[in-house]
Amino acid sequence: MATSEELHKRRVEAVARGVGSTIPAYVDRAGGGTITDVDGREWIDFAAGIAVTNVGNSAPRVVEAVRAQVERFTHTCFMVAPYESYVAVCEQLNALTPGGFEKRSALFNSGAEAVENAVKIARHATGRPAVVVFDHAYHGRTNLTMALTAKNMPYKHRFGPFAGEVYRVPMSYPLRDGGLDGATAAARSIEMIEKQVGAENVAALLIEPIQGEGGFVVPAPGFLPALREWATAAGVVFVADEIQTGFCRTGDWFACEHEGVEPDLITLAKGIAGGLPLAAVTGRAELMDAVHVGGLGGTYGGNPIACAAALASVETMRELDLAAAARRIGAVMGERLRAIAAGDPRVAEVRGRGAMLAVEIVVPGTLTPDPAATAAISAACHAAGLLTLTCGTYGNVLRFLPPLVISDDELGRGLDILAAAFG
Incomplete structure (x- = not known):
């Protein structure tokens, strides 16, 4: 089997540069709350394919x-x-x-x-x-949905003109x-x-x-x-x-x-x-x-x-009552994230519901977004084997979307890596 390094060399020659990836590893298999790359390295998954594999990867049914x-x-x-x-x-x-x-x-x-x-x-x-949408909204990458989406980079930059009769109003933030x-x-x-x-x-x-x-x-x-x-x-x-x-x-x-x-x-x-x-x-x-x-x-x-x-x-x-599982994950993650926030002035807010949680990172003592610190924390997670994602209009939000079938052990290990990444 090719290594991640070998696959990346092939990718550069074959895949359009505009398609990005979060981590440099190439997946071999995944299940529960983990992903294993072709080099045998395990990653704890706090992304779930961007909230796709709620039931886990390769769910038996x-x-x-x-x-x-x-x-x-x-x-x-x-x-x-x-x-x-x-x-x-x-x-x-x-x-x-x-x-x-x-x-x-x-x-x-x-x-x-x-x-x-x-x-x-x-x-x-x-x-x-007319269609009314909101500040900070994301609705897709087609021509109409780019018009509906608020953020320019990377979603809309130089892809216009966009569909008309779209109007944007303030969001409750x-x-x-x-x-x-x-x-x-x-x-x-x-x-x-x-x-x-x-x-x-x-x-x-x-x-x-x-x-x-x-x-x-x-x-x-x-x-x-x-x-x-x-x-x-x-x-x-x-x-x-x-x-x-x-x-x-x-x-x-x-x-x-x-x-x-x-x-x-x-x-x-x-x-x-x-x-x-x-x-x-x-x-x-x-x-x-x-x-x-x-x-x-x-x-x-x-x-x-x-x-x-x-x-x-x-x-x-239904069988696994994954709505209840999301609430349990949210309770565990929320407690750990609030503990991190209490000791780190860069965390302006912990927010979300269930297993859809995030922290917003700012310059301490202000509400000035700090996307560089956000990217650094996420990179530290990746280096330690935790797959995390960033988001936000200002690029300063760490978001967490673990599969709803993640085990308590996997969740705990992932949160330990996250806490260490905050230093």
Whole structure:
């Protein structure tokens, strides 16, 4: 087997430079809370493929379901010759997602594709053009979703011009907005929408219940419910982007549930299928069914192998009660992170829910972001065998997304490495 060094030499000659990687090691196998590279080195995994392998890598039910499906057929295109597993995934999503109303679902390939289709559905159903998004938002890398995304580098730099009729308003970011309460922060955003866009022009209000790439920003309590109430009154489609927060990650099946928010449409991907590419839009039947036949779809959307993996993943989440596992992970990690923060003035805040936690790093005594210190801490983790990720508009947030099946021993060892990296 080639070494990581040998593979990297091949990569330089074969892979486009614009595709980055967090660590210089090449993976041989993974499972539970660890990844093993081709040189035999073990890494404790606090990334989960960016919140994808919630059920773990090579989860037994997923492996079994995928193997069985591959033996039957790999692809027909649901739009040409449909199959039961696509229908079964949609049934599961309609039942699992928040809201007791009648729902429909459609399956796609990626989170960005799900977001694009949610916008298409909202515009078609309302006849309105405008989409409202928030500061620090991340919604994808396609042309429309780059327009929806806030951060320029690396996501948007020199890739424009972007899609139009996208409007950005302030997010509730308690650390950086003076600690505004949720209702006041929502009123600020709503006033901007009404004055600068006009509610009657807005098709959709699109928001991550907890922002992902933007820095794991948890809005103040009451922010989401106030926006939901306004959207209902204004005839605006409330779209929850749960691509990173969904499927037990935050301690409930979906982050909206923490405040009882029922979105009109919800976009899903990442944790849905145990590592296989699958995404979905689920929402109110009258919105989803407003689109003409043939208006939604895609060649690979709802691929049968990915659907088999999704059904097995959901079964695993139920069987192992991974929402409760996320809460346990959050309790352990939260205690350790707060202990680190108490002894390190660079930590401005520990935040998150369940197994979606982060620390924001600043220049001590200020709120000035310190991306260099953040990168150095993360690099120290990597050198010691802990896979961590950074994020945030300012590049100064360390985020933690362990697989929800990580063992207590793996979690503890990872936290020890993290504490040592802070020095």
